[in-house]
Amino acid sequence: MKTFLQFILFMVIAVVVILMAIVLGELGAWYFAWLVGTGMIVLITAAGGALLDAQDEHAAHEAGIGSVDA
Amino acid sequence: MDTYALLQITWWLLLGVLLIGLAVMVGMDMGVGTILRYVGRTDLERRVALNIIGPHWEGNQVWFVLGGGAVFAAFPLIYATAFSGFYVVMMLLLWSMIMRPLGFEYRSKLPSEAWRNTWDWALLVSGLVPMVVFGAAFGNLFHGAPFHFSWNLTSTYTGSFLGLLNPFAILCGLLSAALSVFMGAVTVMNGAEGVIHARARTLARVSSVLAIVLFAIGGFWVRGMQGFVLTSSPAAGIAQTPLQQNVSLVDGAWFANFQAHPVLWLVPALGFAGMLLGLLAAGARRSHLAWWLGAVAWLGVIGTAGTALFPFLLPSSSMPAQSLTVWNSSSSQLTLTWMVGFAAVFVPLVVWYTSWAFYVMRGKVKAEHVSADEHAY
Amino acid sequence: MHDINVVDLSRLQFALTALYHFLFVPLTLGLSFLLAAMETVYVTTGKPIYREITQFWSKLFLINFALGVATGLTMEFEFGTNWSFYSSFVGDIFGAPLAIEGLMAFFLEATFIGLMVFGWKRLKRGQHLAVTYMVAFGSNLSALWILIANSFMQTPTGASFNPVTMRMELSSLTELIFNHDAQAKFVHTSIAGYVTGAIFVAGVSAWYLLKRRHVELARRSFRMAVLFGVLATAGVITLGDALGFIGGQAQPTKLAAMEGLWKSEPAPMPFNLVAFPSQKDQVNRGQLQVPYALSLLVTHSMDGTVPGVDRLELDAIARIRNGIPAVAALQSLSAAPGDAAALATFHAHEKDLGYGFLVQRYAADVTQATDAQIATAARETIPQVAPIFWSFRVMVLMGLLMLAYFVLAVIYSMRNNIEHQRWFLKIAVWMIPVPFLACEMGWLVAELGRQPWTVYGMLPTWMSASTHGVGYMIFSLVGFVGLYTAFIIAEMYLMVRAIRIGPDASHAGEGAGPITDTSQAARLAGYAQEA
Incomplete structure (x- = not known):
């Protein structure tokens, strides 16, 4: 039941968002672009930070293997 | 009554709500700034007082911004005439106000005693001056301001800066400052303990007594004053300019609305009740209750002024026929309609999340937390 | 009647206070979303260093924000105090977006900024993150409504003159809000703010990397800032082109001034890369041209022309x-x-x-x-060509410079060896003033290019001013110059000091000495335990 209610809730939100996007895309394409673009920029930025940690861990791992070999 | 007139009255009421919001929310922060040097004798005590409003002053200040914006949007002719006419006062108000954000944000960033002392004085000035100006502006509405319009509604102001500092305006300024100090003091009582709490309590009691006395004197003063009366004008709700009416001055006319509708006496009664019960509540250390009673007092005071002046918003003393009223200075029907819509959606939303912010930050501010928290003011 | 000296002094005062205000706004617009991105990493990965990163940059954010708020108050006053006739003439239209700005955006931003600063211990992680996003959205929504109002001055739509009330009145709020100029200008300005935030964070991080202090914080901040910046710069340039295209049609005199176009020419028109325009003789004294380029740039076709x-x-x-x-x-x-x-x-x-x-x-x-x-x-009706022509070129040049910088920065940062590119780190520090200057230039192009109108084609500037005497203007100008000078000194001092002290909380109250890498390592060890 809980899953079903959640499903309904999120479906309603999705429909509302799609309707708003259609209206905004029609009336104000640049505003719509800002909304989507900002979301994208923020997420890519966040991913870049997370990637740096992954790179560090990978490098530390490599270095660890290297030192064992030596 | 037709739609346009109804919208104009709605915006007159909404303007009242916003001005009361401004007086309550900004007034309390300014009150804290005014009494900061008294309730806090040491740097740490002052920081406690500052941090009680620390998380909220920024949001509260928006009531001021919104007040200005709402006058601009709903009564553009008032905004244009009053802001330009009262130029020097507006500059003093502005300069004292813009010191406040810096006072909060920058004061405790440096350990230097001189630095902090300077900002404490800046906070005092930026608390006291705007509240006196706020009250004095209301006081001047009763006398009217010396301005007139050209054929295309270019306004010209013919008065001086000193003319605005007449005795009645000063009385209103002091009333406004007293109420602001009361609100500031009970706010400090809400968040502080011990000696700070005790000093704030003293101030709350003194300022509420002062407010009662000043409000009463003001009432008698207005009774003897000449008020403005519209003798002929296009009907309410018809698009018009201030060039199309006749106005006369009549002794005691500012009481006409109360005499015509005795139920309106409840408004000043509410003011007195708020102050009197606020005094008692502060004395009984019920500071949260006293805060709400202080808000009621503001409602009564601003409501009284608005009721007395209605339908005038800014009378002209040099050319009374060109006085600005609710009917001749408002925006168009379409703008007022949209703005009612936006206010209906966003004012409740603002009240809701502001309340949540106060709820999150509830409780007492302790000295040890202030000195330990690197984010504290 | 209006004293022309008062009109000029009012313009000077408005320009000075607006340019000053606009020093702080772009950083707020951009840094707020960068903070949101940083905190997003903290909440999703749970790594405490990202909390430290967020808190450190939010400290600098607040120093800047305070002055932005303070000087913003001035702007709201000045329409009434100095542009009285303007305010009554278009207040029916212009006042609405300003009021909505307060109601919808500024309240959001200002209420939640208190919680953002004071709420770290009282809010759950997710709640605090939501608060930070609200601050970012609030500040950018503020910019939206202000620019909708500004665009009405540039390309008035959704309004008509009412001879009964002797003023312009709103005829369509949707036309006002979805004004093409407003759309392009908002996105251009908001994203220019992102670029400013990115250069600031990258520059300060580069300085730490050069000093080998707070290396872990600086590497991560740098990486995030340059990714943020490269995408934003691309956006700014795209929108700049769109804005030129839209504005060029709606404001031909501004376009002619931006391009130094004295004589109408047949298509395809050449682009004046460099020129020295003389207003008096209406010619360019010496010019360097790129053939065909102007037609392409402003009409997006080879056979388009614009009037000279x-x-x-x-x-x-x-x-x-x-x-x-x-x-x-x-x-x-x-x-x-x-x-x-x-x-x-x-x-x-x-x-x-x-x-x-x-x-x-x-x-x-x-x-x-x-x-x-x-x-x-x-x-x-022709605005001052030389300052507009040159402001525009400086802005564009800086935009391209920042694009090149960010592309290189992303390459180095993704290779994860930015610490070793010391020459590049030095450049990054020196880049900090560039976006601020570019933003100011953009303001100058937009507003000088609007002259001699306050509302383009509708209301001349000379009529818009209040009917003051020169004495009032001198009084207020002296006051503003004095106060604003004191403020910027205090702000710069605190900003530089906060940067020198760095993210080390325990040293916040005192003049901190340099923090060695040992303490850095100790703190990182602490994070590991906490995590």
Whole structure:
């Protein structure tokens, strides 16, 4: 039941968002672009930070293997 | 009554709500700034007082911004005439106000005693001056301001800066400052303990007594004053300019609305009740209750002024026929309609999340937390 | 009547206070979303260093924000205090977005900033993150409404003149909000703020990397900032082009000034890369041209043309002649509101009312205006070309410079060896002032290019000012210069000091010495335990 209610809730939100996007895309394409673009920029930025940690861990791992070999 | 007139009255009421919001929310922060040097004798005590409003002053200040914006949007002719006419006062108000954000944000960033002392004085000035100006502006509405319009509604102001500092305006300024100090003091009582709490309590009691006395004197003063009366004008709700009416001055006319509708006496009664019960509540250390009673007092005071002046918003003393009223200075029907819509959606939303912010930050501010928290003011 | 000195002093004061305010706004717009991105990493990965990163940058954010808020108050006052006629003439339209800005955006931003600062211990992680996003959205929504208002001044849509109330009145709020100029200008300005935030964070991080302090914080901040910046810079340039395209059609005199275009030319028009425009003789003294480029840039086609100053002046003369009866009819209507003949005349000439007002500066009774006065007024419709031409070029050049910088920065940062590119780190520090300068230049192009109008084609600047004496203006100018100078000194001092102290909380209250890498390592060890 809980899953079903959640499903309904999120479906309603999705429909509302799609309707708003259609209206905004029609009336104000640049505003719509800002909304989507900002979301994208923020997420890519966040991913870049997370990637740096992954790179560090990978490098530390490599270095660890290297030192064992030596 | 037709739609346009109804919208104009709605915006007159909404303007009242916003001005009361401004007086309550900004007034309390300014009150804290005014009494900061008294309730806090040491740097740490002052920081406690500052941090009680620390998380909220920024949001509260928006009531001021919104007040200005709402006058601009709903009564553009008032905004244009009053802001330009009262130029020097507006500059003093502005300069004292813009010191406040810096006072909060920058004061405790440096350990230097001189630095902090300077900002404490800046906070005092930026608390006291705007509240006196706020009250004095209301006081001047009763006398009217010396301005007139050209054929295309270019306004010209013919008065001086000193003319605005007449005795009645000063009385209103002091009333406004007293109420602001009361609100500031009970706010400090809400968040502080011990000696700070005790000093704030003293101030709350003194300022509420002062407010009662000043409000009463003001009432008698207005009774003897000449008020403005519209003798002929296009009907309410018809698009018009201030060039199309006749106005006369009549002794005691500012009481006409109360005499015509005795139920309106409840408004000043509410003011007195708020102050009197606020005094008692502060004395009984019920500071949260006293805060709400202080808000009621503001409602009564601003409501009284608005009721007395209605339908005038800014009378002209040099050319009374060109006085600005609710009917001749408002925006168009379409703008007022949209703005009612936006206010209906966003004012409740603002009240809701502001309340949540106060709820999150509830409780007492302790000295040890202030000195330990690197984010504290 | 208006004293022209007062009009000029009012313009000077508005320009100074707006340019000053606009030093702080872009950083707020961009840094707020960067903070949101940083905190997003903290909440999703749970790594405490990202909390430290967020808290450190939010400290700098607040120092900047305070002055942005303070100087923003001035802007709201000045329309009424110094541009009284403007305020009553278009307040019905212009006031609404300002009020909505307060109601919808500024409240959001200001209420949640208190929680963002003080709420770290009282809110759950997710809640605090939501609060940070609210601050970012609030500050950018603020910019949205302000720029909607500004775009009405540039390309007035959604309004018409009402002869009964003697002012412009709103005819469509949706047209006002979805004004093409407003859309492009908002996105351009907001994203220019992102670029500013990115350069600031990258520059300060580079300084730490050069000093080998707070290396872990700086590497991560740098990486995030340059990714943020490269995407944003690409966006700014795209939107700059869109804005030029939209604005070029709506404001031909601004476009002619931006491009130093004195004579109308057949397509394809060359682009003046470098030129030294002379306003008096209406020629460029020495110019370096790129063939075909102007047609491509401003019309997006090879056979498009835009009018030069010569044709625009002729147009203006015709419009002034057509506007004169409108002003005269309006004057009759003011005296006798029921005059049907005057109303009919007014409606016949209504669209050029503003041009009629232009000549009223030289002939109080417009019906008596001489040909010479009309020609003077027409010449006045061309804004000052040289400063606009050069501000525009400096802005564009800086935009391209920042794009090149960010592309290289992303390459180094993704290779994860930015610490070793010391020459590049030095450049990154020196890049900090560039976006601020570019933003100011953008403001100058937009607002100088709008002259001689406050509302383009509708209301001349000379009529818009308040009827003050020169004394008032000197009083307020002296006050602003004094206060603002003191403020910027305090702000810069605190900002530099906070950067020098760095993210080390325990040293916040005192003059901190340099923090060694040992303490850095110790703290990182602490994070590991906490995590």
